Amino acid sequence: MTRRRRAAAVLALLLLLALLLSAAFMLLHGAHGCEGEHCPLCALLFRAERLFGGLALMLLALRLRLPLRFVSLRRARAALCRALFTPVSLRVKLTN
Numbered sequence: 159m160t161r162r163r164r165a166a167a168v169l170a171l172l173l174l175l176a177l178l179l180s181a182a183f184m185l186l187h188g189a190h191g192c193e194g195e196h197c198p199l200c201a202l203l204f205r206a207e208r209l210f211g212g213l214a215l216m217l218l219a220l221r222l223r224l225p226l227r228f229v230s231l232r233r234a235r236a237a238l239c240r241a242l243f244t245p246v247s248l249r250v251k252l253t254n
Contacts, residue, residue, distance in 0.1 A: 177213070180206045 184206050190199050245252060 177210075180209065 184203060187199055187203065192200060
């Protein structure tokens with residue numbers, strides 16, 4: 159495993175751990191006794207809720223975008239191959 163892959167794996171695990179701990183925090187403190195308008199737990203729960211909403215939106219966007227991206231890359235690669243390999247560049251003699 160290369161150094162970059164290890165770093166990517168560690169970062170992915172840290173992100174997953176942060177998400178799991180945030181979800182556990184929300185489950186444990188979801189029904190707390192609120193102290194009023196400036197409740198610190200309510201503020202943390204609101205931030206965690208926004209985080210999960212943003213991640214869900216990001217995953218949905220990636221899910222919808224990735225197939226289109228691969229289709230366009232396939233088309234671009236095919237067009238590039240057609241442009242690079244012409245009979246003239248391959249030195250094909252076209253005499254009948």
